[in-house]
Amino acid sequence: MSNQAYAWSWPKHPMPGLGYQEIIPRALTTIGGHVSALSWMDVNIPSYIVKYDDSNLNFVGLMQLKMVIQEVLRLYPGVAFVSREALQEVKLGKLRIPKGVNIWIWLLALHQDPKLWGPDADKFNPGRFANGISGACTYPHAYAPFGVGARICPGQSLAMLEMKVILALMLPNFSFSLSPNYCHAPHFGLLLEPKHGVHLLIRKI
Numbered sequence: 001m002s003n004q005a006y007a008w009s010w011p012k013h014p015m016p017g018l019g020y021q022e023i024i025p026r027a028l029t030t031i032g033g034h035v036s037a038l039s040w041m042d043v044n045i046p047s048y049i050v051k052y053d054d055s056n057l058n059f060v061g062l063m064q065l066k067m068v069i070q071e072v073l074r075l076y077p078g079v080a081f082v083s084r085e086a087l088q089e090v091k092l093g094k095l096r097i098p099k100g101v102n103i104w105i106w107l108l109a110l111h112q113d114p115k116l117w118g119p120d121a122d123k124f125n126p127g128r129f130a131n132g133i134s135g136a137c138t139y140p141h142a143y144a145p146f147g148v149g150a151r152i153c154p155g156q157s158l159a160m161l162e163m164k165v166i167l168a169l170m171l172p173n174f175s176f177s178l179s180p181n182y183c184h185a186p187h188f189g190l191l192l193e194p195k196h197g198v199h200l201l202i203r204k205i
């Protein structure tokens with residue numbers, strides 16, 4: 001591939017799969033659309049990622065990449081809600097929940113509540129995770145892209161590792177920006193999906 005820009009469209013995945021099939025294109029779109037917002041890193045995106053042929057692993061880079069993924073999962077949790085059934089009547093604050101009622105916890109609302117995340121709750125700001133999840137929001141359980149409690153996603157560590165590896169291989173070698181054809185339309189199917197697919201311009205670095 002020469003260093004000219006290529007248009008690329010990541011189609012909607014034909015079958016609902018594990019969340020990262022949606023998260024990787026979403027991460028690239030978010031990164032492509034927010035290159036200036038990443039100036040908090042004070043470095044170019046490609047330079048902070050590990051290169052596998054380097055003998056010195058760049059752990060700071062990996063931490064920052066983790067923060068980028070965490071922020072993408074906050075704004076666009078692939079699994080948009082988790083549900084629980086009340087096995088017995090329970091009181092949550094002033095709310096009485098009868099036995100047998102299904103409760104849907106809508107992660108988009110939880111992840112963008114300014115009372116929990118501050119006034120920039122709707123902004124892409126990976127730096128908020130610099131001191132971990134508890135440093136990013138007032139109530140750590142409010143961050144739940146992998147669910148909560150006993151039924152929390154058992155694949156979360158594998159998923160985070162896979163996303164880091166995939167992005168660490170792509171970002172040092174290609175730059176991404178949004179195509180003028182991109183239409184921002186998060187859509188709730190079984191997963192939170194880009195309704196019209198993902199359109200990116202890719203340039204070999």
Ligand code: HEM
Nearest residue numbers: 018019020078079082145146147148151152153154155159
């Ligand atoms: C970005 C990727 C992923 C996301 C966002 C994600 C998210 C979730 C969420 C929100 C739940 C529901 C948790 C709850 O109800 O509290 C869940 C459950 C589950 N996930 Fe994932 N997941 C991902 C990747 C994976 C991977 C890679 C695996 C396996 C290799 C996996 C296996 C499972 C299983 C088996 C459950 C059901 C757990 C149970 O009900 O006890 N997930 N996931």
